[in-house]
Amino acid sequence: MGRKKKTLHDYAAEFTDLAVKRHLIEHKDSGETSVVETLYCKSCELPMRVRRDRILEHLASGRHYRNRRLIKQHGTRTPLLLSTGADLGSSLPMGLDTSLHPQTSFILSSNPCSSSISTSARGNVVPSPPSYHHPPLLPVHPNTISSTTSVMSAREDVTPSTSSTHQSSFGAIHMRNPPMSSKHTNQRHVISEASNSVVPGGIYTSSNTRGNQIGLAIIGASYASKALLRTLKEENGCCLYYIVEDQRSEVDRLFSNEILSKTRVLQEQDADIVLNDQRVSGVIICSLPEVAAVMTLETLRAGKAVLCEKLLSTSRQTVEACFDEADRYGKPLVCGFYKRFDPAFKFLHKKVCQSKSLGRIQKISAVSRMYPSVSLNNLKMSGGIYYNTAMFDIDIVTWLLGERIPDTVFSLGHAFCSDMSAMKEADTATICMKFASGALASLDISQHCTKSCDQRLEVHGCQGTLRIDNQNPLGITENGTSVPLCSLTHEERYREAYAALFRHFLQTIKGKEQPTVTKEQYIWALQVAAAAEQSCHSGSAVDLRNEVVDVSIIKTEIV
Template sequence: MATAKFKETSPYVKPKPSPPEEDYLYNKYLEDIALKTDSRNDPILKLALFGVGRAGTIHLMSIISNARVELLYIVDDVESNWQNMRKYWHLKNVTFLNGEQSDKVFKDPNVDAIVVASPTYTHEDIVIKALKAKKAVFCEKPIAENRSDTVKCYEMAEKIGKPLFCAFNRRFDPSYSEVRDRVRRGEVGHVHMIKTVSRDSPLPTIEYLKLSGGIFHDCLVHDIDMITWVLGEYPDKISALVDANIPEIKAIGDFDTVAVTLHFPSGTIGMIDLSRNSTYGYDQRLEVFGPRGVVQAENEQPNSVRRQYDLQGSVTAPIWYSFASRFMNGYRREFDHFVDVVHGKAKSLVRSKEILAVSKIATACEESARTGKIMDLNWAKGELPDVQ
């Protein structure tokens, strides 16, 4: 045999290979099978969840699947769902309350932390009451409906000494965080261009959009945060072009199609391609280009099956349908990080100055879109976070 000379010694006598760092699921499995943890002596974190809608259901799934926490309360005004929710999720020891009964949560000394996933306009009130009651807070964005109120919430959290964590789950997505790590290691050199594509699927209901806070603060903030988080830099100039191609969205004074260009002091250019309606799935991409090369996070698919029949060509699975599936890993890793933050084992990877800076940029984008002007962004001393 011509290849016999290439025979090697038995793999059993060779050093055992290590799994690649990228296989985070297998590495977590190795920790679990070895019972390797530094959290075995941590007390169980006791929680209350406000809101079990679009985002709240995702957080409920994270809570139930996490052995480090216990859910004590659910606060939700759709009382007709309570019985089915209790049965479906096996929540026999969970107390259900409506919003008017929620003071019971704040007064209960057994509650360590509160997860806020209720409608946007309720966030600030819940956050303030939770902090006054000395509870840690995990809050869906935005924390409040304007910058000054958001600042007050963070100032209160700092004064009381409890974490106020704003949920930017894409930072915890394995693909997006891998792009950031490679960019920060200098693999593409100085970034010349960074782009995001975020096209929503399915089209949100008009009822949701009316209460969402608008496309800039509901959707665009994720892309702004991703770009500034990857770069560790904030823009000095932005412009936005928008339109409402869907009549119902135009009727509520919002937009469904947004293009944003950002200029950074170092010379980097950023571009955001945003849509409310992608009929082929949840299109989420990130690309960073520089003189040494390009790093990309492409769309992901539920499976890797490829099929081909007759002369129809090769067909694969569609991309993930929506945010709940595409960013499921990110949501769970984000929540586990929050538990570490509450226990003092980690510093929050989402800092207050970052949230405030993203909100300021989103507001400038909206002003640019509505006035047609290129907006200059001026940053006061100490306004921006230190680079991490």
């Protein structure tokens, strides 16, 4: 066991927005050629530093989100920054820091003397797949290919070109330009962001409420909890103006015709319409992590409150950036740690922490078996069982104990499902923790459960024990047990918790409550989840008192 150094191709395989470009360089003195590989962002046409924190920072930036949205809108990738061959020699030894590039405009190279930019021996096109069947901004040559790894043309001239062919060290594009005067040779045309924005139809008022109702929008509705959607439909104190979802069939399945007749449905590429509408005070983001972080940053910068139902991110740096933006713009960021809002857990917290009914806490045992299980794709995109499932129970344990993070974490996991085993992800795990107070905690996490979800928790103190058992909706027992005769899904079990979470979000928008989950509490849960996963891979306990757990690399670099 151990850490395997990640290659450029590993990063390109992990992040779909990245690719590896090969540059064939000819040395003038010896005549020999050498191949240099660089990691770059396909959407922004920028080289990337081979550092995970810089990659995540760039992918979470507003510029990257806008460029990616433009690609989806116009059906093909247009290089936003085309540079001359002289840029190549200076950019190959070390990746450029993306923060040094301007973010206020998109730049396209112009070619006045030729009807197209030649790529026969100068540059190959490396576009993204032509998804979202919208007409392209510029005519594109049909012989373009999409690949995680692309090969750049041989023998690029390292001197700036003054001919009609404008070369780019990061790729080129076939396009036709209208005739222009010779004085514009080799100049760049700046296309402002405003020219690419989508202007909403209709007349919008400046008010962000309809009467006393709070204007809301939901992004990523197909990933939303049904319990949360039900609360959103039933709550009288809000008005849903927008549903942002690329899969229209999912929207039709989740929402009634009555709601859709009063709500505007948008594609993700048109999310700016939501952000620019002053009627919208809060946005519910249900997208999977990383995408959720990008949308959260954009929404906060637009001056709107955010409820992130799923995890923000599995990266500590990205999480800190989201909370820092919320503080900077003075808008609430509510994280979806829904179990805190469950009536049973709230009662238990009051007994344990406020009235001290159990005295000194000695042991907390929790069982969390999902029914139905999370889809394999969603589980993988959410970081696996330690992040998608265990983090919520880790938060409950630290919340009940009133402590930060445990001193020691040990975990074992196994994949009983062959598909999960192929993904090298566990579907069942046990996490043991010991805190500075001496309290012990054990979590039993599983994606496998039959008939009904299994959600139990027991807190044992020196003065007694309190236990939360599975709910029995019918109140009918079978064979002397309280096992429910009807199936109870995970979302049905926590329906009241989601409702309370949503009402808490509305209260934060009104300024009557502060977000329950703080940045520090989120990072504590994230750090423990990362330590548990590290322990599972290494087979040994992780001492959090003496070791610094880098949550940005554990998920992907332990093999």
